[in-house]
Amino acid sequence: MIARFFRPLSRDGTxxxxxxxxxxxxxxxxxxxxxxxTTDTIVSGIHFPAxxxxxxxxxxxxxxNLSDLAAMGADPxxxxxSLALPKVQTHWLRAFTRGLDRLAQRASIHLVGGDTVRSPVxxxxxxxxxxxxxxxVFLRSTxxxxxxxxxxxxxxxxxxxxxxxxxxxxxxxxLRPFLYPEPKLDWIRVLRRDVRCAIDISDGFAQDLGxxxxxxxVGAVVDLDRIPRDRRDPIAxxxxxxxxxxxxxxxxxxxxxxxxxxxxxxxxxxxGFEVGRVxxxxxxxxxxxxxxxASRIKGRGFDHFAKPTTRR
Amino acid sequence: MIARFFRPLSRDGTxxxxxxxxxxxxxxxxxxxxxxxTTDTIVSGIHFPAxxxxxxxxxxxxxxNLSDLAAMGADPxxxxxSLALPKVQTHWLRAFTRGLDRLAQRASIHLVGGDTVRSPVxxxxxxxxxxxxxxxVFLRSTxxxxxxxxxxxxxxxxxxxxxxxxxxxxxxxxLRPFLYPEPKLDWIRVLRRDVRCAIDISDGFAQDLGxxxxxxxVGAVVDLDRIPRDRRDPIAxxxxxxxxxxxxxxxxxxxxxxxxxxxxxxxxxxxGFEVGRVxxxxxxxxxxxxxxxASRIKGRGFDHFAKPTTRR
Numbered sequence: 001m002i003a004r005f006f007r008p009l010s011r012d013g014t015x016x017x018x019x020x021x022x023x024x025x026x027x028x029x030x031x032x033x034x035x036x037x038t039t040d041t042i043v044s045g046i047h048f049p050a051x052x053x054x055x056x057x058x059x060x061x062x063x064x065n066l067s068d069l070a071a072m073g074a075d076p077x078x079x080x081x082s083l084a085l086p087k088v089q090t091h092w093l094r095a096f097t098r099g100l101d102r103l104a105q106r107a108s109i110h111l112v113g114g115d116t117v118r119s120p121v122x123x124x125x126x127x128x129x130x131x132x133x134x135x136x137v138f139l140r141s142t143x144x145x146x147x148x149x150x151x152x153x154x155x156x157x158x159x160x161x162x163x164x165x166x167x168x169x170x171x172x173x174x175l176r177p178f179l180y181p182e183p184k185l186d187w188i189r190v191l192r193r194d195v196r197c198a199i200d201i202s203d204g205f206a207q208d209l210g211x212x213x214x215x216x217x218v219g220a221v222v223d224l225d226r227i228p229r230d231r232r233d234p235i236a237x238x239x240x241x242x243x244x245x246x247x248x249x250x251x252x253x254x255x256x257x258x259x260x261x262x263x264x265x266x267x268x269x270x271x272g273f274e275v276g277r278v279x280x281x282x283x284x285x286x287x288x289x290x291x292x293x294a295s296r297i298k299g300r301g302f303d304h305f306a307k308p309t310t311r312r
Numbered sequence: 313m314i315a316r317f318f319r320p321l322s323r324d325g326t327x328x329x330x331x332x333x334x335x336x337x338x339x340x341x342x343x344x345x346x347x348x349x350t351t352d353t354i355v356s357g358i359h360f361p362a363x364x365x366x367x368x369x370x371x372x373x374x375x376x377n378l379s380d381l382a383a384m385g386a387d388p389x390x391x392x393x394s395l396a397l398p399k400v401q402t403h404w405l406r407a408f409t410r411g412l413d414r415l416a417q418r419a420s421i422h423l424v425g426g427d428t429v430r431s432p433v434x435x436x437x438x439x440x441x442x443x444x445x446x447x448x449v450f451l452r453s454t455x456x457x458x459x460x461x462x463x464x465x466x467x468x469x470x471x472x473x474x475x476x477x478x479x480x481x482x483x484x485x486x487l488r489p490f491l492y493p494e495p496k497l498d499w500i501r502v503l504r505r506d507v508r509c510a511i512d513i514s515d516g517f518a519q520d521l522g523x524x525x526x527x528x529x530v531g532a533v534v535d536l537d538r539i540p541r542d543r544r545d546p547i548a549x550x551x552x553x554x555x556x557x558x559x560x561x562x563x564x565x566x567x568x569x570x571x572x573x574x575x576x577x578x579x580x581x582x583x584g585f586e587v588g589r590v591x592x593x594x595x596x597x598x599x600x601x602x603x604x605x606a607s608r609i610k611g612r613g614f615d616h617f618a619k620p621t622t623r624r
Binding site: 017018021022023024025026027028030034035036037038039040041042043045046047068069071072074078080082084112113114115117118119120121123125127129130132134137139140141198199200215 | 329330333334335336337338339340342346347348349350351352353354355357358359380381383384386390392394396424425426427429430431432433435437439441442444446449451452453510511512527
């Protein structure tokens with residue numbers, strides 16, 4: 001199984017002295033860069049529907065980790081895969097590895113090891129490695145009052161896709177943000193010179209912005225009308241704030257860096273959305289474009305921020 | 313949960329700039345060493361009994377990975393933990409993390425990240441990172457005809473312990489090799505100067521020696537009477553050859569290095585057991601001390617080596 005399905009994914013990557021086939025991988029060429037490591041497990045029926053296409057499962061397992069690397073400002077380098085499977089089905093494995101490898105190739109990340117085990121429940125753990133020039137990592141803890149808050153794209157589309165999937169749709173292209181979330185790798189080098197604070201939006205914007213603010217010991221004012229979302233969707237704002245699995249980036253940037261960032265973003269063909277500002281204090285004040293307070297915004301995410309949270 | 317159970321395991325390790333709490337860990341200080349990465353998943357009811365003590369589960373999840381690092385000659389540095397749990401039980405988590413951390417402290421390995429998810433079945437994935445001076449890694453592929461074959465300790469004791477556990481024993485100290493397998497970290501620095509070829513014995517000596525020989529494209533003659541085992545156990549040889557989970561090391565060494573290795577081993581208070589010799593060709597010839605061929609040795613492991621295997 002390893003020879004057939006996984007070894008082909010283990011192409012010669014930069015710095016891979018030994019890939020699959022020994023007791024461990026041997027990696028070098030890190031030199032003076034910093035190594036970023038992230039790991040995520042996805043479980044059938046919990047993190048994706050049990051009837052999710054195999055290719056989408058492979059894609060997702062890697063995408064969630066690539067999104068973390070992007071949020072750290074790290075260029076993807078290597079990954080390991082641990083696959084726990086109820087049974088070995090050739091067609092399933094073929095589709096799974098194809099979904100995984102398609103994204104891996106686009107991201108220039110190389111499989112260097114793994115483990116395949118039997119389990120009553122399908123689950124996939126990917127550990128991904130990225131490299132960053134020393135001192136250029138993006139952290140959650142470096143937002144400062146006065147910084148602008150940006151998101152890298154529309155929010156809530158994955159939650160909308162999930163609702164469509166649960167409603168029985170199988171062919172709409174609006175399922176795509178849910179089935180094949182796109183990690184924001186294009187942003188890494190655009191942000192590297194100007195940004196030091198970022199997080200990826202995996203658990204809903206309200207919650208993840210909250211994590212960033214807590215780590216930085218600051219608060220924020222967010223303009224609800226500027227949050228990019230599907231305006232045709234009557235519950236788009238709810239999905240944007242509290243829906244998960246968007247994998248957009250949220251980052252903060254001082255005013256002084258704004259002009260160069262805008263130029264770089266435009267040159268890269270990307271568009272960022274400014275949604276608010278970092279302020280002293282704690283918590284998030286949600287407001288409308290006219291400055292009125294949106295006190296009716298309560299819910300899963302909002303309560304969550306009333307008290308410090310320890311969740312990663 | 314992370315704050316309570318896992319953050320305490322994340323002590324300041326060498327080279328850990330950012331540990332738990334951001335989108336990923338940031339590691340440095342690798343300099344000109346090579347990075348070794350290994351990952352293993354253990355699943356309840358498959359790799360350990362469902363009624364296995366929580367502390368033994370935590371120990372095992374790390375031990376199997378430390379054993380791979382030892383087999384690569386890598387000093388333990390960091391690890392990530394992905395824990396899939398049916399439910400959060402405080403007493404279980406406390407015992408699990410205690411078993412895990414006790415071994416981690418002895419091994420000087422530091423938790424740098426992880427993921428905790430809900431799953432119908434308990435499973436644990438550890439990805440471990442080790443460091444090796446450039447060019448000093450142990451591989452499976454570097455055995456040469458004439459090399460002596462050693463094992464680091466008695467084989468088959470874990471299989472014996474498992475049989476006792478399955479037979480209902482819960483208090484015998486002979487359960488220990490099965491419940492708390494000891495990765496052979498003491499051997500890493502003893503072997504580093506003289507040895508370039510090693511594997512850890514996780515799937516039974518016959519199978520794992522077979523992997524080493526295949527990777528090196530050589531054969532072996534093994535003296536069955538010299539395989540260290542529990543001589544009181546009537547099926548000790550079968551357990552030594554085909555039982556799993558021993559986590560002893562098997563390594564090969566040229567004659568010219570033998571004297572210095574013996575001196576180093578003795579100084580470290582360790583004892584290696586010479587069990588055979590690498591020969592040209594393929595496959596393993598099992599023989600008795602008097603040189604007679606042990607043709608009756610057939611079984612899981614032996615047949616397995618009649619044809620090349622692709623299993624990692």
